[in-house]
Amino acid sequence: MTSNEFNMLNKEMQTSILWNQGIVISERQDRGTAYILYSIGSFYVELKYVNNSLVAIKGFTCTDMLDPYIDNIPIYTSLPFLLE
Template sequence: MLTMEQYDALEDAEKAAAILQGEFLADREENGLIVQLYSVGSFYGELYYDPLANKILRWRAFEGTQQLSPYLAHIRFNAR
């Protein structure tokens, strides 16, 4: 399992690849970009993808759950 410390030691191109190897959780739209959320071992990673350019523009990794709030609005619950 990849740790945050190991992730931080990777080269930039390797960081995006490491996030893509994680488990996809959700996506959202932000300013025309698609932001994809992944679970990567003990932390989370986000990829900011430009669909018009078909290119990943940036990525970031974070620990904890406080930064997951933008995704919570997209969860649908089946209330009975």
């Protein structure tokens, strides 16, 4: 599945895929909005929460969108083969 195919799914299918296949990479807060970053295969997914309600789900491959998370991503999360 590509990020574009993921983005075309309805919210229920997206969350099901996240819970079953997603790996939490990082979390962050910005002015009362919470974000959770997941990895799913070859792309990333960002969940956006406002007042504890899920308001957006976005799949992407552009690594520029990882910039807000970089300081919070442990290196072993990004490179699991180093732990083998």
